[in-house]
Amino acid sequence: MDDGTWAQFTSLFSEFDVVGAFWVNIQLTFFAGVLALVLGTALAVMRISPVPSLRWAGSTYVTLLRNTPLTIIIVFCVLGLWGQLGIQLSQDFQTNFFRLAVLGLAVYHAAFVCEALRSGVNTVPVGQAEAARAIGLGFGAAARLVILPQAFRGAVAPLGNVLIALTKNSTVAAAGSVAEASGLMKTMIEFRPDVILLIFFTFALGFVIIVVPLGLATTSLSRRWAVAR
Amino acid sequence: MGGGTVNETVLFDAAGPRTRRRMVWINVAATLVVIAIGVWALARLGANGQLEPSLWTVFLTPDPWVDYLLPGLVGTLRAAGIAIVTSAVFGLVFGLGRLSAAAWVRAVCGTVVEFFRAVPVLLMMIFFWLGLAQLRFFEPSDLPLVAVVLALTLYNGSVFAELVRSGVHSLPRGQREAALAVGLGRGQSLRLVEVPQALIAMLPAIASQLVVILKDTALGYIITYPELLDAARRLGSSQGNILQSLVVAALIFIVINYALTRLAGLLAGRVGRRTAGRARAEAPSLVVSTGR
Numbered sequence: 001m002d003d004g005t006w007a008q009f010t011s012l013f014s015e016f017d018v019v020g021a022f023w024v025n026i027q028l029t030f031f032a033g034v035l036a037l038v039l040g041t042a043l044a045v046m047r048i049s050p051v052p053s054l055r056w057a058g059s060t061y062v063t064l065l066r067n068t069p070l071t072i073i074i075v076f077c078v079l080g081l082w083g084q085l086g087i088q089l090s091q092d093f094q095t096n097f098f099r100l101a102v103l104g105l106a107v108y109h110a111a112f113v114c115e116a117l118r119s120g121v122n123t124v125p126v127g128q129a130e131a132a133r134a135i136g137l138g139f140g141a142a143a144r145l146v147i148l149p150q151a152f153r154g155a156v157a158p159l160g161n162v163l164i165a166l167t168k169n170s171t172v173a174a175a176g177s178v179a180e181a182s183g184l185m186k187t188m189i190e191f192r193p194d195v196i197l198l199i200f201f202t203f204a205l206g207f208v209i210i211v212v213p214l215g216l217a218t219t220s221l222s223r224r225w226a227v228a229r
Numbered sequence: 230m231g232g233g234t235v236n237e238t239v240l241f242d243a244a245g246p247r248t249r250r251r252m253v254w255i256n257v258a259a260t261l262v263v264i265a266i267g268v269w270a271l272a273r274l275g276a277n278g279q280l281e282p283s284l285w286t287v288f289l290t291p292d293p294w295v296d297y298l299l300p301g302l303v304g305t306l307r308a309a310g311i312a313i314v315t316s317a318v319f320g321l322v323f324g325l326g327r328l329s330a331a332a333w334v335r336a337v338c339g340t341v342v343e344f345f346r347a348v349p350v351l352l353m354m355i356f357f358w359l360g361l362a363q364l365r366f367f368e369p370s371d372l373p374l375v376a377v378v379l380a381l382t383l384y385n386g387s388v389f390a391e392l393v394r395s396g397v398h399s400l401p402r403g404q405r406e407a408a409l410a411v412g413l414g415r416g417q418s419l420r421l422v423e424v425p426q427a428l429i430a431m432l433p434a435i436a437s438q439l440v441v442i443l444k445d446t447a448l449g450y451i452i453t454y455p456e457l458l459d460a461a462r463r464l465g466s467s468q469g470n471i472l473q474s475l476v477v478a479a480l481i482f483i484v485i486n487y488a489l490t491r492l493a494g495l496l497a498g499r500v501g502r503r504t505a506g507r508a509r510a511e512a513p514s515l516v517v518s519t520g521r
Contacts, residue, residue, distance in 0.1 A: 207347055
């Protein structure tokens with residue numbers, strides 16, 4: 001790359017706020033991640049609870065949401081919830097789209113958080129639950145003191161995968177009119193089609209830089225926290 | 230999961246009379262909460278005139294299906310079908326590449342696979358859509374399909390490559406040793422003994438990945454590929470029932486994906502005996518080459 005191209009490249013990136021666009025994706029990921037973790041944990045508790053109606057509601061939710069494309073959910077949030085039902089999450093136009101996208105991302109990924117936690121429960125040997133019951137703990141106490149602490153440690157790796165998927169899926173918010181990285185990439189390529197490869201690899205690298213450390217961190221955490229058996 | 234791990238029923242004892250009475254109450258309360266949420270949603274829909282029967286009954290007539298939904302579904306299935314075949318080829322080539330004896334082949338294939346698993350599919354779709362337009366190699370009308378298939382292939386092919394690799398790694402060492410002992414070379418052992426067993430063990434995970442491919446075709450909506458979501462949206466704006474159309478489109482996806490998921494579960498139960506590897510129903514995690 002000669003100096004002229006490099007100058008064009010830097011001017012292109014001073015003209016467009018690439019870091020700002022990625023910041024939107026990180027915010028989407030953070031807020032949707034927290035919401036999905038809360039909702040997903042509630043769903044997981046429902047699915048392992050002794051109450052049949054709660055179990056049914058939990059598994060129905062997971063089956064429905066997990067099998068729907070995220071794009072439909074985001075489009076539904078904008079065109080359905082906001083456009084048809086008039087559900088507005090903010091007076092500000094942009095903030096409203098942002099929050100609707102967070103809602104869509106959260107309800108979709110909550111189903112996967114629930115499955116990750118359940119797979120964590122599956123790593124706990126049956127003897128643990130039997131021992132807990134043998135010393136007289138009920139469902140609540142056994143779950144809180146014996147099963148869930150081990151289950152969370154066993155669920156770190158699958159939860160990390162959900163977080164990575166959520167980070168990448170935050171780009172789908174583009175379908176809900178949120179100005180984020182994939183939308184900016186499109187605008188930049190349309191503006192400067194001659195440096196399309198440079199633009200694509202910059203954005204791709206941005207995601208690699210976010211996603212790869214996440215993967216490494218959750219892998220090492222899941223190893224450090226693994227319950228020795 | 231096999232025996233010996235907690236499943237939902239061992240978490241609590243068989244209920245005695247007092248617990249059973251209490252359970253009935255909790256059950257009733259929980260049911261009421263679920264019903265209340267449903268009623269609230271219906272009231273909200275009704276207040277906005279979304280329960281108007283004509284908005285829903287139009288789906289009982291053939292027109293929206295013939296004019297919009299079925300062509301859309303064909304578009305979705307076409308993209309998914311092509312992407313499944315190309316991903317399988319990509320996955321087999323790069324999976325074998327990651328098992329190659331040559332270190333540089335392993336390194337190149339590993340980098341490619343890890344890269345495409347870390348980049349959002351939508352980013353790749355937009356890139357191919359706009360980039361291939363510049364090459365003027367494809368008909369402009371074919372561009373969205375090509376972009377959707379390419380992006381899905383690179384991502385899901387990389388996942389398949391990981392499946393092949395981790396499948397081979399999870400086989401007992403005796404399989405390769407036996408193959409070498411009867412005089413097969415390393416490549417022959419891979420092709421004739423290890424990969425076939427790895428693929429059978431990974432069949433359930435492959436079936437689950439088909440659900441991912443099918444769902445991700447909906448991203449094509451963003452780059453103007455005429456698939457099911459796009460069809461539902463156009464139907465909705467022509468009939469004034471966008472909410473209902475999106476729900477129906479989602480239901481179509483749910484039915485197909487649910488069937489695929491059940492198939493994956495069924496396969497996991499069936500194939501166990503035909504391989505030395507352990508059948509798993511999930512794709513391997515995104516882990517940066519840990520050299521397992």
